[in-house]
Amino acid sequence: MIELDGVGRSFTIRRRVGRLRRETRVVHAVRDLSFRVEPGEFVGYLGPNGAGKSTTIKMLTGxxxxxxxRIRVAGLDPSRRRTALARRIGVVFGQRTTLWWDLPLRSSFQLIRHLYKVDQKVFRRRLDDLSQVLELGPFLDTPVRQLSLGQRMRGDIAAALLHEPPVLVLDEPTIGLDVVSKAAVRGFLRDLNTERGTTVLLTTHDLGDIERLCRRVMLIDHGSLAFDGTLEDLMATAPGESTIEDVVTRLYTEGAREAAQ
Structure with missing residues (x-):
């Protein structure tokens, strides 16, 4: 469902040095990155700030x-088939909303229905299902700007799934949520993956999300893949450490030390 083969992404940065001279520097955000995500997998994609996670997500979404x-998502080249790809993937950015700020949540969903050209009957059935499992009913007619963070996040997840995409990309979907809202979102995502077979790629700094949701973990550091395996394999890399947070922190530290050398 997701395939990367030798992918790299560089940025050219120019800055003024003195009054007349400019300095050019090339930053390699992602280096020779290769991995595959099979249909129905729920994969955690981890890395420290600046490791290349967001750059990867932006390439996957076009x-x-x-x-x-080379990149393929749902059989398409994201950067060349961005419009077609939008119909096959759902994307949730925890710190940004795809909803219309001044409109009621229900009206935002109606606009999304028109954007994706979803049949009205299919839309109603899908919205009813999502409203029930995500408990959207009490605030469907509330303007988005008046929603709590947890309510807005559930609205964003629903918006990403109204067109029933086979692939869901999540970037920090539980950031800032309270314990109850976080548990509700996690439970919904778990059921979405196990019952509907939706392929999910999750980036997060909340290792609780990883422990409760992901069967496979990939760790990116300085633009390269540092680990790819199960949670059990990850824990086995450090028998003396008891939590995933300890193991990931150690791997981050070792990666930073190697980069500095």
Whole structure:
């Protein structure tokens, strides 16, 4: 469902040095990145700030084109088939909303229905299902700006799934949520994956999300894949450490030390 083969992404940064001279520097955000995500997998994608997670997500969704290598998502090249890909994936950014700020939540969903050209009967059935499992009913007619963070996040997840995409990409979907809202979102995502077979790629700094949802974990550091395996395999890399947080922190530290050398 997701395939990357030797993918790289570089950025050229120019800055003024002195009054007349400019300095050019190339930053390699992603380096020779290769992995596959099979249909129905729930994969955690971890890495420290600046590791290349967001750049990877932007390439997977067609926002950025890779400098080198090959990407396929749901059989499409994201940067060249962005409109077609939008009908096959759902995307949730925890710190940004895809909803219309001044409109009631229900009206935002109606606009999304028109954007994706979803049949009215299919839309009603899908919205009823999502409203029930995500408990959207009490605030469907509330303007988005008046929703709590947990309510808005559930609205964003529903918006990403109204067109029934086979792939869901989540970037920090539980950031800032309270314990109750976080548990509700996690439970819904787990059921979505196990019962509907939706392929999910999750990036997060909340390792509780990883422990409760993901069967496979990938760790990116300085633009390269540092680990790819099950949670059990990850824990086995450090028998003396008892929590996933300890193991991931150690791997981050070792990666930073190697980069500095």
């Amino acid at each position: 926002i950025l084109a890779p400098t080198s290598g």
